[in-house]
Amino acid sequence: QVQLVESGGGLVHTGGSLRLSCAASGRTFSSYDMGWFRQAPGKDRDFVGAITGPGYSTYYKDSVKGRFTISRDNAKNTVYLQMNSLKPEDTAVYYCAAVASGSWFRLRDREYEYWGQGTQVTVSS
Numbered sequence: 123q124v125q126l127v128e129s130g131g132g133l134v135h136t137g138g139s140l141r142l143s144c145a146a147s148g149r150t151f152s153s154y155d156m157g158w159f160r161q162a163p164g165k166d167r168d169f170v171g172a173i174t175g176p177g178y179s180t181y182y183k184d185s186v187k188g189r190f191t192i193s194r195d196n197a198k199n200t201v202y203l204q205m206n207s208l209k210p211e212d213t214a215v216y217y218c219a220a221v222a223s224g225s226w227f228r229l230r231d232r233e234y235e236y237w238g239q240g241t242q243v244t245v246s247s
Contacts, residue, residue: 124148124220124236131216131241134208138245142203144218144238152176152196155223158203159231160214160243167217167231173201175223186212208245215240 125147134140144156157172171182173192180192189208194201201218219234228234 124151124154126218126220126236126238128216128218128238128241131243133244133246136209136245136247138208139204139206140208140243142205142216142218142241142243144201144203146199146201146220148199151199153223154220154236155228156192156194156201157219157221157228157234158192158201159217159219160212161217161240162211162214165214168214169229169231170203170216172227172229174227179227181227181229205243208243210245210247213243213245215242 128144130142152175155174158170159167160170161167171192173180177194189206191204217240218238220236221234
């Protein structure tokens with residue numbers, strides 16, 4: 123069982139930055155691939171990016187490439203989402219999710235086993 127708690131959301135102006143954190147419980151954090159998703163009002167939950175268990179590889183959706191960076195510190199059981207050059211269309215509730223490490227990146231929310239409660243990110247124009 124893995125419990126996830128996100129933090130770091132807030133209100134920021136266009137072009138600003140935020141860093142989200144996702145703290146995980148459990149002693150086998152490094153054996154889980156981690157994903158970040160977001161859900162805007164009235165829309166489906168959408169994949170943002172993912173990182174492998176050891177942290178060697180990452181994958182991002184096209185619209186955030188070059189602006190968002192996922193990293194993890196397995197010693198602290200924490201994964202991060204650094205968001206730069208934020209745009210109003212990035213406004214959403216952001217979720218972290220965990221799934222046992224596999225051979226490929228999981229891009230669909232139904233493939234993940236554990237979820238955090240979400241943190242609101244609002245980007246004002």
